[in-house]
Amino acid sequence: MADYASINGVAAANIASIAGVAKASCAGIMGLDTPSSSGYSTKSYDLDGSDEWIQIDGIATSNNFDWQGDAQTISVWFKTSTATVQCLWSFGHNSQSQSYYMLTVQGETEVMGSTFNPRVFLLGKSNTAGLFGKNDATSSPNGGTGFIHVNQDDTGGINPTDGSWHHIVAMHSGSSSTAKSVNMYIDGNHVAFSKSRSSNLNVDDFAVGVQSRDNHGEQSQFFDGNIAQLTLYTGSLTGPEVTAIYNSGTPVDESAVYPTPIHIYRFGDGDSNGPSTLTDYGSGDIDGTGNNLESGDIVTVSP
Secondary structure, three states, X not given: OHHHHHXXXXXXXXXXXXXXXXXXXHHHHOOOOOOOOOOOOOOEEEXXXXXXXXXXXXXXXXXXXXXXXXXXXXXXEEEOOOXXXXXXXXXXXXOOOOOEEEEEEEOOEEEOOEEEOOEEEEEEEEOOEEOOOOOOOOOEOEXXXXXXXEEOOOOOOOOOOOOOOEEEEEEEOOOOOOXXXXXXXXOOXXXXXXXXXXXXXXXXXXXXXXXEEOOOOEEEOOOEEEEEEEEEEOOOOOHHHHHHHHHHHOOOOHHHOOOOOOEEEOOXXXXXXXXXXXXXXXXXOOOEEEEOOOHHHXXXXXX
């Protein structure tokens, strides 16, 4: 089994490497900016937290990321110093504002006299029904109907707004009403899990840098900071695979890992039309559209 996995892993890496060389060569011939030789993004988008965001609805309508039926993993590198609640990515329904799932972060904030610790949230609802979230002992460490969250003082918790680069992976096994089918990793550590519920959600919208719902007609929690790499897998990764991607805080070229993500976004590194177009370097080949972004929003800042 180990030899088989090793052989296939090497083969996948070689194929990805060959494809990467071919893509880079074609880009060079066409006079385009080619990705860095490091194999991962050396740039990032610097979003302003006001009105800048990226629309990639093709991911949602690909029928690969509907909730309960589709196994999936979403990995993102980011940094921010803004403490208010802000959204890294969100899936939504085009006619139901209360149907969504999303990843948000917040620093220490005070609301109506109460102080809330820095935390990371994974939220998901189909109308009023939760897609996951604990109502018994099958979730950890915190949460309720439709959400789980990890506080700074929880095991493996972080302050996601400390101005440092962080890596968050959220995944779902694709099975409904199943214990520990929803999992979250932060900076390579398994920090949270939850039982999936029986609710389903067929998604239509996907946005980066904003909580976007109801055909993007309802938006809030714009992200104020840098996003360097976003990848989406049509499967649930293992703990060792997530650890390998995190790589002690130095991103790897995920196009050369096995299993390989279907969507890979490098946020300016190699993009010829960025930031108006966010190029997909994965096999899914679904580019994103930048909204209200300027050329200066692509910066040479990365993990």
